[in-house]
Amino acid sequence: MDRGGHGGVHQEGEALVEVGGSDARIRILCLGNDLLADDAFGPAVGKELRRSIPEDVEVITTQAAGFNLLEEILGATYLLVIDTILTGRNPPGKVLILRAEDVQVVPGNSPHSVGLFETLELGRRVCLPVPEETVILAVEAADCTTLGGSMDPRVRAAIPAVVRLAREIVHGWRKGTVRTAHA
Amino acid sequence: MSMEGKTRRITIDPISRLEGHGKIEIFLDESGNVERAYFQVPELRGFEKFMEGRPAEEMPQITSRICGVCPTAHHMASTKALDALYQVDPPPVAKKIRELFYSTFMVEDHALHFYFLGGPDFVVGPSAPPQERNVLGVIAKVGVEVGQKVIAMRRKLREILAAVGGKPVHPVLGLPGGVAKRITPEVQKQIQAVAAEAIGFAQFTLEIFHDVVLQNTDYVNLILSDVFTHRTYYMGLVDQDNRVNFYDGWIRVVSPDGKEWARFKAHQYLEVVAEHVEPWSYVKFCYLKPIGWKGFIDGADSGVYCVAPLARLNASEGMATPLAQEAYREFYATLGGKPVHHTLANHWARVVELLYAAERMRELADDPELTDPHVRTLPTATPREGVGAVEAPRGTLIHHYQTDERGIIQKANLIVATQNNAARIAMSVEKAAKGLITGHHIPEGILNMVEMAFRAYDPCHACATHSLPGNMPLFIRVRDPKGNTVATLRRDFDGSIHRDA
Numbered sequence: 001m002d003r004g005g006h007g008g009v010h011q012e013g014e015a016l017v018e019v020g021g022s023d024a025r026i027r028i029l030c031l032g033n034d035l036l037a038d039d040a041f042g043p044a045v046g047k048e049l050r051r052s053i054p055e056d057v058e059v060i061t062t063q064a065a066g067f068n069l070l071e072e073i074l075g076a077t078y079l080l081v082i083d084t085i086l087t088g089r090n091p092p093g094k095v096l097i098l099r100a101e102d103v104q105v106v107p108g109n110s111p112h113s114v115g116l117f118e119t120l121e122l123g124r125r126v127c128l129p130v131p132e133e134t135v136i137l138a139v140e141a142a143d144c145t146t147l148g149g150s151m152d153p154r155v156r157a158a159i160p161a162v163v164r165l166a167r168e169i170v171h172g173w174r175k176g177t178v179r180t181a182h183a
Numbered sequence: 184m185s186m187e188g189k190t191r192r193i194t195i196d197p198i199s200r201l202e203g204h205g206k207i208e209i210f211l212d213e214s215g216n217v218e219r220a221y222f223q224v225p226e227l228r229g230f231e232k233f234m235e236g237r238p239a240e241e242m243p244q245i246t247s248r249i250c251g252v253c254p255t256a257h258h259m260a261s262t263k264a265l266d267a268l269y270q271v272d273p274p275p276v277a278k279k280i281r282e283l284f285y286s287t288f289m290v291e292d293h294a295l296h297f298y299f300l301g302g303p304d305f306v307v308g309p310s311a312p313p314q315e316r317n318v319l320g321v322i323a324k325v326g327v328e329v330g331q332k333v334i335a336m337r338r339k340l341r342e343i344l345a346a347v348g349g350k351p352v353h354p355v356l357g358l359p360g361g362v363a364k365r366i367t368p369e370v371q372k373q374i375q376a377v378a379a380e381a382i383g384f385a386q387f388t389l390e391i392f393h394d395v396v397l398q399n400t401d402y403v404n405l406i407l408s409d410v411f412t413h414r415t416y417y418m419g420l421v422d423q424d425n426r427v428n429f430y431d432g433w434i435r436v437v438s439p440d441g442k443e444w445a446r447f448k449a450h451q452y453l454e455v456v457a458e459h460v461e462p463w464s465y466v467k468f469c470y471l472k473p474i475g476w477k478g479f480i481d482g483a484d485s486g487v488y489c490v491a492p493l494a495r496l497n498a499s500e501g502m503a504t505p506l507a508q509e510a511y512r513e514f515y516a517t518l519g520g521k522p523v524h525h526t527l528a529n530h531w532a533r534v535v536e537l538l539y540a541a542e543r544m545r546e547l548a549d550d551p552e553l554t555d556p557h558v559r560t561l562p563t564a565t566p567r568e569g570v571g572a573v574e575a576p577r578g579t580l581i582h583h584y585q586t587d588e589r590g591i592i593q594k595a596n597l598i599v600a601t602q603n604n605a606a607r608i609a610m611s612v613e614k615a616a617k618g619l620i621t622g623h624h625i626p627e628g629i630l631n632m633v634e635m636a637f638r639a640y641d642p643c644h645a646c647a648t649h650s651l652p653g654n655m656p657l658f659i660r661v662r663d664p665k666g667n668t669v670a671t672l673r674r675d676f677d678g679s680i681h682r683d684a
Contacts, residue, residue, distance in 0.1 A: 035233070035248060063248065063353075067299055067318075070334070071341070118318050122299075125322050126330040147249065148233035 026057045026173050027076035027131075028166060031083040033063040037149030038092070038141035041159070042082045044151070048163045057170055070119050070128075078173040079131035080166055081116065084141035084155070092142035093154030095161055099135055135169055137162050207612060207633065207659045208463060211669070215622040218664075222612035222633070223464045234595040239268055239566060239586050243357045246582065246597075254353050255288040255344075256575035257582070259430070262357025264582040267450065268569025268590070269359040269562035276555040277361035282430040283374065283547040284347045284356060285573065289429055289540035290381050291340040292576040293492075293533050296641055297388060298325075298333050301530045304635050305396050309405055316631075325391065336384045339377045346370050361559030368554050378545035382506070385538040389510060392534050397517070406518075410618050411526045411636060413610055414439040414481045416471060416488035418603065419495030420574045421446075426503040427495050427539060429574040435498045436471065439483050441522040445471075449572035452581055456598060457486075459606075468606040469598060479610045487610070490578025490603040491640050492532035497522035502535065504542035510535040526611060529639040566590045575600045577641045604640045611636035625659055625672040627680060633657070 028049060032042030046061040053059060060072055073079055085096060116136070123130040139162060142152040212218040230249070237245065243261040247254035259281065266273060273281075298306070302321035311320060322330040347366060348354030356362050366374075396402045405411070421435045422428040434452065436445040445455055458467035459476040470476045470486030477485045488494075502508040514535055515521050518528060547553065570583045578600030585594040601608075615632040661670045673681040 033248065035245075067295060071338075122318050122322065122330070125319060126327050126334060128334070145228055147229040149229065 024077035024173070024176075025075065026078045026080070026170055027073075028053070028057060028059045028080045028082065028170070029069070029072055030059065030061040031063070031065070031069075031081060032061075035147055037143045037146045038084050038139075038151050038155045039063075039144040040151055041084050041139055041141065041155055041162075044156075044159055045082045045162050045166070048159060049166055052163070052167065053170060054174065056174075066116070067119050067122075069116060070123060073116075073120060073131060073134075074123060074129055076131045077133075078170075079134045080169055081134065081136040082162060082166065083136065083138050084144055085138035086141055086144065090140040091154065092140050092152050093158045094140040095158055095165070096138045096140070097135065097165070098138060099133075133173075137165055137169075207616065207657065209616050209620060209625075209659065209661045210666075211622075211661060211663055213664055217613070217617045217620050220609075220613040220616040221461070221463045222609050223466065228465060230597060231595050234584075234592050237592055239265060239569075239584050239590045239592050240359065242582070242584065242592070242595075244353070244355065247353050253292065253575050253577065255285065255292075255348075256573055256577075256580050258354050258357055259285055260571045260573045260575075260580045260582040262359070263431075263449075263571030263573065264569045264584050265357070265359035265571070266569070267571055268566045268584055268586060270564040270566075271360035271560050271562040273361040274555075274557050274560055276365075276552050277558045277560075278431070279547050279550055279553055280347065280362050280366055280558065281357065283366075283544060283553070284344065284354070285430050286540045286544040286547065287340055287343050287347070287374075287377075287381075289576060290385070290537060290544060291337055291344070293537040293540065294333060294337065294340075294384070294388065296576065297392075297530065297533055297537065298330075300641065301533070301638060304527075304638060305402060305530050306391070308399075308402070309631070309635060310401070324395070329391070332384070332387075336381065339380065343374055343377050346373065358559060360562045363558075365556045365558045366553050371548060371553055374548040375545070378541065378548045381541035381544055382538070385534070385541040386506065388537060389534050392531060396531070406525050406527045406531075408525075410614050410632070411611065411639070412524050413487075413489075413526065413607055413614075414524050415485070415607055416444060416483075417494035417497035417522060418488050418490050418579055419498035420572065420579060421499050422503060424503070425500040427499045427501075427536065427574075428503070429540065429543075431573075434572060434579060436488060437498050437522060439481070439522070439524070441497065449581060450570040452570065452572070452583075452598070456581075456603075458598075458602070466605045467602060468609070469603045470606065479606055479613065481610070487606040488603065489607040489640070490574075490600050491529055492536050492576075493523060493526070493529040494578060495574060496532045496535065502539045504539050504546065506542055507535055507539035510538055526607075526636060526639045529641070533641075577601065578603050601640070608637050608640055620661065623661060623670045625661060625670055625682075627672070629659065629672075630657060630674060 030042040030046030032039040034040040034043045043061045046059055050059050062072060064072065120130050120134060139155055139158045141155055143149060206223045208221040209217055210219045243258045243265065246261045247258040249257065298321060299318045303316045303318065306324050307316050307320035347370065348356040416436055416438055418434060418436045420428050420432050422432045425435060433446050433448060435443065438444045447455060455472055456469050457472040459470055460467055471488055474486035496511060496514065502511045514531060515523065518525065565588050566586045568585045570581060572579060572581045580600055581598040583596040584592055586592050612633050615629060615636055619626055619629045619632060657674045659672045660668055663669050671683040
């Protein structure tokens with residue numbers, strides 16, 4: 001796990017439950033495993049974002065999944081998640097913008113994982129500080145199961161667009177934050 | 184994954200290549216009944232090739248990064264394989280630190296599975312409406328306070344994992360011949376406190392299991408039902424007295440009637456375990472080599488065996504700690520003696536093991552030798568070949584490396600828990616299909632039955648390492664005896680159901 005230098009003040013394993021101060025916190029969570037072909041997308045975007053994102057935004061890269069993400073989502077006011085997705089309905093490289101609020105929490109989860117959305121909802125139900133707003137930028141992948149495989153060119157080509165979108169979303173949140181602070 | 188490096192090209196019908204979907208192929212006989220069902224899930228590929236040419240010393244880090252589900256188990260199996268590779272025996276304190284670290288991980292992982300992954304089937308209930316059969320339903324049933332308790336316990340356990348292993352998720356603890364870091368008296372005190380709390384937590388979990396599951400006749404009947412029952416061999420790691428051990432010992436196999444069939448050290452695994460390839464799956468199905476592959480069938484004449492909590496309890500003669508031993512005794516007294524063949528009893532066995540892991544954690548935390556600074560024996564021998572095994576939460580995990588004299592991997596082989604269970608999981612799916620499908624109709628209920636069957640094993644599938652799909656995508660196809668498709672049912676990641684008849 002690799003935490004960004006910007007505002008990435010937490011040591012790994014430290015629970016992010018106690019949020020200091022009243023300022024809104026923006027966090028970008030880049031999910032994926034750079035050893036697994038297209039799954040390297042999230043970490044690759046994280047690398048780009050660290051170069052170009054304002055310093056008060058946390059950038060966290062992790063290959064943790066499901067419930068193991070709980071610690072990573074707590075304490076942020078706004079959360080942007082970058083990940084790959086396999087819907088089989090879109091061509092590889094297609095970028096989807098999902099809002100946690102729009103995604104129905106569905107039962108019968110994968111045999112092994114509690115999904116991100118369920119983790120968010122779980123945190124909310126047990127009164128933990130989950131983000132007020134969560135947006136997911138997901139790129140349709142072609143292959144996330146070949147070890148040492150390289151990223152599909154169509155998936156790789158989506159990196160600049162996702163970086164741009166991430167900047168725009170963060171920019172919007174920051175403007176909102178400023179307004180809230182002055183209100 | 185085969186040590187001989189055999190490659191076999193497997194052709195899969197392009198129509199069924201829905202990436203990321205688990206697939207079930209069902210073949211009907213002439214009278215429209217299920218003759219065979221095949222179950223297949225996306226698997227990681229290219230492992231051996233990826234490891235070849237890399238320094239063996241990187242393996243505890245690399246293999247733990249491959250899997251987002253149980254990295255700690257890979258880290259430990261890999262570290263033990265390096266001990267064997269460099270022919271070095273770690274000092275006693277290093278073994279204790281490793282086992283303590285591993286026990287802490289087992290407490291965390293088993294608790295997570297019981298409450299949040301298996302819980303939807305058992306705590307909420309198998310017949311609850313689909314929209315409640317999820318982790319949120321578990322919280323609704325057991326209460327917000329219990330949810331908070333589980334999350335708080337987990338946080339403390341992760342703090343221990345970070346204090347001892349460097350990182351909670353991908354540890355940097357194990358080195359050939361020992362560990363990277365000693366335990367200070369301050370950290371020891373912290374572990375003692377958390378271990379005591381973990382025992383209380385495990386006892387409380389066992390009470391919940393009693394109250395919610397065992398008091399409910401429907402659940403007990405489901406555990407005992409034929410559809411989730413298979414009479415196979417069982418494998419697990421045991422100590423010198425044949426008691427369950429997660430970190431080290433002998434791999435013991437018992438027959439379907441509960442008698443010891445084999446007891447061996449990890450490096451002998453190739454004499455006992457072989458892998459069978461099916462044309463329809465990437466997964467290699469493990470079986471007992473001396474018996475041979477006889478197909479997906481039960482019984483003493485079939486080489487099919489399984490691992491995971493139920494198998495570990497069956498393969499042992501007891502637990503090494505008092506509270507867990509009492510829970511073990513009750514488990515078999517209630518379920519009609521050893522061995523227990525009911526797949527869903529895995530959930531109960533997992534709670535027995537949770538108690539053991541917590542008690543073992545405290546035993547090791549109280550060990551006066553734990554703070555000994557001599558935590559490593561430096562390896563001096565020339566590396567050649569090494570095998571390491573541990574019990575992952577999901578069952579026996581074996582790492583096997585062959586290197587050149589510089590320690591560069593020439594060949595690697597991994598037997599992961601889910602491979603050990605693959606044949607039995609396929610059998611469970613086929614049994615569910617036979618009970619639910621006649622003719623061309625695929626009832627949606629099969630999705631639940633199939634998922635309950637494999638969730639009990641807590642399998643580690645590539646598709647499961649992804650966080651985004653809310654549902655495990657599943658694709659079911661029914662074919663007539665000529666192989667023509669007569670019906671399909673597909674559930675996508677968003678839970679939507681699509682049919683074709």
